[in-house]
Amino acid sequence: MRKPLFSSSAEPADTSPILIGALTPLSRPGWVDAGRHLLAGLQLAADEINEAGGIAGRPLELVVRDTAADPEKATAAVDELAALGVVALTGEYHSVVARAAAAGAGALGLPFLCSSAVLDALTEQPTKWVARLAPAQSQGWRIYADFLLGAGHRRIAAAVDQSVYWAAGTSILRDHITRGGGTVIELEMRSLTPESLCDELADNRATALLLLAGIPEPVGSIVKAVRNDRRLAEIMIGAPAGQPEFPEFVRLLERDSAEIPFLRYLPERLSSVGTRAEASLRQRLGEAPSFVAFEGYDTIAVLAEIFRSRGVDRESIADSWQHVAIEGTRGQIRFSRVPGISVWQWAWAPVQIADRAPSQPRQFRVLRTD
Template identity: 70%
Template sequence: MNSPPSPSGAEHTDRSSIRLGALVPLTRPGWVEAGRHLLAGLDLAVREVNDAGGIDGRPLELVVRDTAADPERAAAAVDELAHLGVAAVVGEYHSVVARAAAARADALGVPFLCSSAVLDALTEEPTEWVARVAPAQSHGWRIYADFLLRAGRRRIAVATQPSVYWASGTRVLRDHLAPRGGTVLELDATLTPEALCDALVDHGATALLLLVGHPEPAVPIVRAVRGDRRLAEILIGAPAGQPEFAEWAAALGEDGAGIPFLRYLPERLGPLGERVGKELRGRLGEAPSFVAFEGWDTVAVLAEVLRSHGTDRAAVAESWPRVAVEGTRGPIRFSRTPGVGVWQWTWTPVQVVDRDPAEPDRFRILHAG
């Protein structure tokens, strides 16, 4: 399996190190920019732990594997990392990929702290081996549905592709909107952008949500809708967060502004968040996304677990309900949540934001939950 060198130290060179396996999408068809931000957060936190003396004098070593948004590749990486003796596995952005990694970690008895994937059913059955710092999809997407209702948008169309993640999101929206007078119409994203625009007009949709990949087919759909005068009043939304990253603005320019999406940050960062954000900006050369903060928080949690409970895998997994860590976005504790089979931070702050049409590099907070 091809992989980049470990950012925090060469593999196999320091037998005294405590290894953490990291799953990150770093090549296409993975969302590479999200992977870059996630890895920046993970690596910064590892370096800070090591600069402070490591874990009882032992350095952390991040052993990185590129998942490339491939579930089979992720499962194989968990096998390899387990063989390498990692104390735990961290990371992953794509929900379907994280689900495969979680299943394999559960089967092997390897702790997995998921950083960014939100699918509620991260595992088929409840497990003690997996925990997550990202919010469950049902939590965030209900907040997004409330935003749509407050904005007076009740006839919702979703352009969607086949995926358990998109299907789950559509179900969350429909279940939340229907009792409140909203409707959800599914449109196949394989329609030509022009045919999709015709369907939006025919159904009188007041909002179109992009439950599709980026840049294809999201970018041509946005361009087509923005260019159709019949749809001048329609709201385009992207709850999965596609507009968060700079490549969205680079691809769409002004057309990419004014498209609300979910972001997992508080309205104001505290002193820790501000400090980490400044360090991340320096590493990334741009404003850090919430995904970078998720990476940092993941390692902060595991560092405290390893200090308090040791490096034995079973001890790490048993520690989830006793975690109490100050993260960049608030105090992190894990609990059991109905419908979620993993230990869950309930809840990270959730915002609905967009890029300001008057200044696309600036984000506006539209709604918070």
């Protein structure tokens, strides 16, 4: 039976915190900037709700755990958070980590609203326990493949690290680009140095190189090597995984960080909610918020709406994804069952392709919006 959200007049009001687990990469080898922005968004939304009186007088409290991009740490954190009494799980940026968290949450009957991970196969089987705000990898990366083909690229190389996420991305790109008359040349970074990678690019006459690898390494060394190789002066470097979105990318590469198109999940214009959140996030972060910060904010906004309307019982939360309809920072959020996707999915968050301006790498240029 669902626990009543509001107490009767004969009972003392429950003012205890509503605990929400938050998974985010805050240390290496995780993408720390992504984790920091994700947590800022989660916390801002929770703070705003608490300042407005909470949920029927009960404050939201985030119980944060650092995953450090480690699936085993995430699995242990899910077990710990469930035992602590969190009513739902949120967050995570890294797809392989989110997949581990989703498996653990489903096994424990703990609702998980995944903020940012995009891997299509977030769970092995369809589940009611998991929902996702970020678009599936196949959605965003097909848009990126169309962008490459539209720009005239037909011989496209991919510098690939080993992981389920990078392998899935490579497969999506190869299938879509091949159908468009192009070729994807996979270059495995375990067996190549940045210098030997440059030789492969020149030998294969590639016109574009995609960075399907992590930061700071090997991406930093790859970009520097390619930018300094005269044979590759005309090659386009791309980053469908969104590495250039984060301030670390500029700190790492300075002017070499410019003109590397990447995927981000923002609309042409933020909603009124998003405009207000952007100002607060900028103040908290001391820099422009990334799309990941907005994903964090929207995560808590969705859960708060469910808490208000359906209560804080875990089963009730998991049964509520299909009933959500709220204005988020980037548009109207609703969840549905999408063919090929095993979780409740917002279909779809807006997608942009952007890069950093050559003369001012700290400024973004939007190249395409879908």
